[in-house]
Amino acid sequence: MSLQSSEDTLKLYTIKKEFFIRKHVFTDNGSYVSDLQTFDGMQHVTFQIKMLKKLSAKNHGDDYYWERSAKNHADYYWGIYVNVNAPVPLECDVSFNLDSERKKVLYSCCNGIIDQRSDKIGIDDFIQHDYFVMRRSGFFFKNEAKLTVKLTFSYTSKADEELCEPIKMIQSNEWSKRFRDHGGKDFKFIVGNESIEIHKFFITLESPVIAAMLENENFIEAKTGEMIITDFGSKIVKAVVDFCYGEDISYIMDLTDFAVDILMFADKDNVCKILEAADKVNAATLKNKCIDFIQNLPWKRRRDIAYGGELLDYELRQLFM
Known part of the structure; x- marks a missing residue:
């Protein structure tokens, strides 16, 4: 060559x-x-x-x-x-x-x-x-x-x-990268036998759901500084942490299933938007993945997703209630 x-x-x-x-x-x-x-x-x-x-x-x-x-x-x-x-x-x-x-x-x-x-x-x-x-x-x-x-x-x-050339999925600032290796991290995700650490500040910037949880003292995660993850694999969690610190995660966002999981992890309300879009274009695999995800959530969380806004139509809402 x-x-x-x-x-x-x-x-x-x-x-x-x-x-x-x-x-x-x-x-x-x-x-x-x-x-x-x-x-x-x-x-x-x-x-x-x-x-x-x-x-x-x-x-x-x-x-x-x-x-x-x-x-x-x-x-x-x-x-x-x-x-x-x-x-x-x-x-x-x-x-x-x-x-x-x-x-x-x-x-x-x-x-x-x-x-x-x-x-x-x-x-x-x-x-x-x-x-x-x-x-x-x-x-x-x-x-x-x-x-x-x-x-x-x-x-x-x-x-x-x-x-x-793939489009990079990366934060625009450099200071988060430099901060990653300095200062004690004050939050961790537990995925199986793995512990993935992060600065609480960064994850709350990217995920409104996690931010709300950590601001409420009634949640055990706010007291322990730990969150046990059972519905996502370590590869997804590590990708989210990498993104928070300004790393390029285009390698995983090119894969549809992983990209959806990352959106769901950062803000589980995103699943409604994904489900609605998949339903409109008849993307069966993606639609079924969203439905399975929601149906495995606790009943209260399913209700919040189904009735939390006007995004889902009546037929879709009935799948979760």
Whole structure:
């Protein structure tokens, strides 16, 4: 991959992922496809790793060969590819490492241009099937193969890079960042076994609900300086705390479910606005997520949400009462 040495130098985005694949996938199935993977810093770019078992066409073309190959497992190979979905063309370097417990590594690399939308790059004859699965080769440890994939992407033009650059979700001031590492934090969120600390001042600025709670001495959180969180994961809470201190959280706001959870955490009344919008555009998944969230709240809180304003229509209100 060539690099430019001017102000128009294109950024390189690199990711390294490890995949642990059970042996039966290769002995029982003819293919393997990983879960969908996201790429930090590249908006709307996703990829999957795919392995496909097929007959090798190396140096053979006659009908007799193919008839014989169908009965001969030695002619089967596994191809390996990275399937990329992107809104614009990308230049891609990829390497595939398959580790062996016998201190050997099968290594292959390739590069090229990933076309717009869905495209793939890879190797048709990555590893011969029988050699791959035989015990003495050592590619499986405790019946798992370890596949390491390293990807480097860049846009093919500066215009595409600027077009796809994610919008930062970040506070405009710098003093909150500096304050984060100074002074004792006086509030904490307890999420499972984790304790996430913050200055009370910052969280009350961002969340009217929490602010009202901490100003009322009848709430135990106002007395203990702690809040036990059971309806959100630590990733959501940490993202909210990061935002309070001026950190960029665009990496998580690009994911719809996480973005909704952050809005709900900061101010649970936001769920009404999200639900109403989802209902109007028939966004079923998002609508159901909001409904499930509200229905799991205490009855008094559900009533406050249903009748706290004129936002929800009659049909939606009846879901919570």
